[in-house]
Amino acid sequence: MTTDHINYQQQIAQSINEEKDHELLETIDNAPKQQISSNSIGINQNSILKNDEYQKSNQISDNHMNILTPIERRERILTLIIIGIIAFLTGIDYAIILPTAWGYINTFMRYHYGGFVMGILLSVFALSGAIAGIILGYLNDIGISLKRLVLFGILFKIIGNILYFIGINIYIVVISRLIAGIGMGLVPPLLAEISRRSTPKTRTQLLSKVLGCRQIGLLVGPCFTILLKQMNFVLFGIRVTMYNSPGLLMAILWLILAILTLFFFFDSPLSSVDHKVSSTPLNNYSFSQALKRVYTICKQPVIIVLLITSFIAYFNQTALETTLTPFTNRQFKWHELEVSILFAIAGIEITLVYVLLHYITKKFQDQSILLFGYILLSFACLIAVIILPFSQPGTQKYLPIFLLFVALDILALPLIVVTSTSLFTQQINNDEQGIGQGVQRFVINVATIVGPLYAGGLLKFTWIMLCSMLFIVLFATFLILAIYRSFKSKHDEELSALIRPTNNIR
Numbered sequence: 001m002t003t004d005h006i007n008y009q010q011q012i013a014q015s016i017n018e019e020k021d022h023e024l025l026e027t028i029d030n031a032p033k034q035q036i037s038s039n040s041i042g043i044n045q046n047s048i049l050k051n052d053e054y055q056k057s058n059q060i061s062d063n064h065m066n067i068l069t070p071i072e073r074r075e076r077i078l079t080l081i082i083i084g085i086i087a088f089l090t091g092i093d094y095a096i097i098l099p100t101a102w103g104y105i106n107t108f109m110r111y112h113y114g115g116f117v118m119g120i121l122l123s124v125f126a127l128s129g130a131i132a133g134i135i136l137g138y139l140n141d142i143g144i145s146l147k148r149l150v151l152f153g154i155l156f157k158i159i160g161n162i163l164y165f166i167g168i169n170i171y172i173v174v175i176s177r178l179i180a181g182i183g184m185g186l187v188p189p190l191l192a193e194i195s196r197r198s199t200p201k202t203r204t205q206l207l208s209k210v211l212g213c214r215q216i217g218l219l220v221g222p223c224f225t226i227l228l229k230q231m232n233f234v235l236f237g238i239r240v241t242m243y244n245s246p247g248l249l250m251a252i253l254w255l256i257l258a259i260l261t262l263f264f265f266f267d268s269p270l271s272s273v274d275h276k277v278s279s280t281p282l283n284n285y286s287f288s289q290a291l292k293r294v295y296t297i298c299k300q301p302v303i304i305v306l307l308i309t310s311f312i313a314y315f316n317q318t319a320l321e322t323t324l325t326p327f328t329n330r331q332f333k334w335h336e337l338e339v340s341i342l343f344a345i346a347g348i349e350i351t352l353v354y355v356l357l358h359y360i361t362k363k364f365q366d367q368s369i370l371l372f373g374y375i376l377l378s379f380a381c382l383i384a385v386i387i388l389p390f391s392q393p394g395t396q397k398y399l400p401i402f403l404l405f406v407a408l409d410i411l412a413l414p415l416i417v418v419t420s421t422s423l424f425t426q427q428i429n430n431d432e433q434g435i436g437q438g439v440q441r442f443v444i445n446v447a448t449i450v451g452p453l454y455a456g457g458l459l460k461f462t463w464i465m466l467c468s469m470l471f472i473v474l475f476a477t478f479l480i481l482a483i484y485r486s487f488k489s490k491h492d493e494e495l496s497a498l499i500r501p502t503n504n505i506r
Contacts, residue, residue, distance in 0.1 A: 075266035076197060080206075082257075082265045083190050084213040086150070089253055090184070091217020093157075096224050096246045097164070098122075104243035108170040120174060123449050125181035130445035132185025137438030138290050140189035141431055147265050153186030154261065157254040164247030166238060176247070183254075188441050192433035195425040197268060204361040204369075204422040211418055212354030219347045224249065290435065297428055297436050302486050305479045306424045309370065310440055311447045312476045313416040316377065316469060318451030320409060326459050331393055331402075346410050353414040366419040366426075367480070367487035373415030374477040380408035381470035388463050423487065 105117050136149050160180025167173050191207070198206045224246075231245040240248065297303055324342070328334040360369060384405045391398045421440070428436040458465040 076268075078264040079266050079268075080194075080197070082150075082261055083194065084210055085257060085260070086186070086190065087210050087213040088217040088220075089250075089257060090187075091214040091219075092221045092224065092253070093161075093180075093217075093250050095218045095221020096228065096249070099222075099225060100228070100243050100246055104167070104173065105170065107243060108167075108173070117170060117174070119453070121177050122452065124174060124178040125184070126445040126449050128178050128181030129184030129187075130442040132182045133188040133441040133445075134185075134294075134435060134438035136185040137188035137192060137434035137436070137441075138293070140192060140434035141293075145267050146189055146193055147261065147267050149189050150186050150261055150265060151258060153183045154254050154258045155183075156180065157183035158251050158258070161247040161251035161254065165244050165251060167244050167247070185438075188437035189434045191421065191425070191437045191441075193268065195433045195437075196430055202361075203425060204366050204418055205358045207422050208354050208357035208361070208414075208418045211414070211421075212351060215347065215351050215354060215414075219344075219351065222344075293432055293435050294439055297432060297439060300427065302427050302483055303424070305483050306420050306427070307440060307443045308479060309374070309416060309476050310420045310424075311443050312472050313377075313413060313420065314444050314447035315451040315454075316409070316473065317413055318448050319455035319465070319469065320406075322452040322455040323459060323462065323465070324406075327462055331391060332396060332399060333394060342406070346406065349407065349410050350414055353411060354418070357414065357418055365487070366423050367484060369415050370419040370423065371477070371480050371484065373412040373419065374473060374480060376408050376412035377416070378470065378473050378477055380405050380412065381466060381473050383408070384466045385463070385470050388466060 101121055102118060105121070109117065132153075136153065140146055140149055156179055160176045160178075160183060163172055163176035163179065167176070191210075194206055194210060195203060225242075228245045228249065229242045231240050231242055233240050235248075238244075298307070325339050328339060328342075332338075357369075383401060387398055387401050387405075391402075424436065424440050425433060455465060
């Protein structure tokens, strides 16, 4: 991954010395409210200073990135590579365990109850990851070392996969995925770290690379599945088969990554603002304080819209994945081979879109790409709603139109996922990035639970499902249009807030 993400606000940052920035923040913190009120000129000076302090902290962070030493640059590169590997392994984990989980479940119980347990298996993994994400993100915000949090999350990944490999009974299998899901809680603090190690202008490019690494893992995962099918031997008294071997393989891979993290993952150097946060006693941050932070983040209209768009994007994706196999089997008489080929081509398309995002974001704003993504998604759903009633089961007449629907849907999803995440990080404070990402990933995980359940309940009523999806996609498009100017004005407000304290000093 490239690391040239330090161009934003360069002219402003170079004109201000970091030592003066630190003195300014101390002056603001120690200034009595009465003195601030006496200097007001018809507006609320206290609120302006508070906003300036937040914008100043962002500027100090950007200025600090511009003066990294060669050693700090090397540490930053290695850390970003480790983050990319983590994303890569999460993709492999999903790609090799999910396809074999159905057969693994049926080795313990009757086929009749397998679908219910499969749903539980997916739900507990997403739910534990959602809760852990908020907790770990909040711990990162209040000064806990990110390296420790990453090792903590990897430890749960290792334990969960070992239990999955042992698989004494179906309860152990379910508990193993619950524990492994806790390890997914490291995603929000990692995304928050990407936000802190980049600038708003180049953040989308870096996020597209990291999320692209996960997609590559999803493509590589099936290759491991082919090798695991040949497993049939005894290890430590446990029979290794194609069903439990994914747990053994992932435990080994996560263990290797834990060792790499120990030596090649480095916490970012603390700025003056970070020193103040980390020096604050942890007991000052109670559960109620965390809830207040969540409320402060979520009450903003822009944040609400971004959470809705994220939910709808992942809801759409998981619903499509759930219905694709049974629909193509009934409509076009497809079997496992045809569906596997379609998923492989779809994975290649998604990977290419992530690569293109690196160049697209240099010419277009994130909000423009997000809006374009939802327009594409609306058009795809509209095609499906119009054509489906005329399609007869067993005929290939409308197969090209179906493939066009899938292609447009897959093209839109990466555009929405990356830009909504990037815009979300740009709307919250640097010291709230962890818990903010935890909130967004919680919403996303809920979508991955609700999507398959909703689509699974309407397998025999596909047209009704597509109509409802078209409605919510159009609703999200309308919301983006309604707040589009808020996205555009945010950048200008940030620049003006950064300039104002400089004039006050002089």
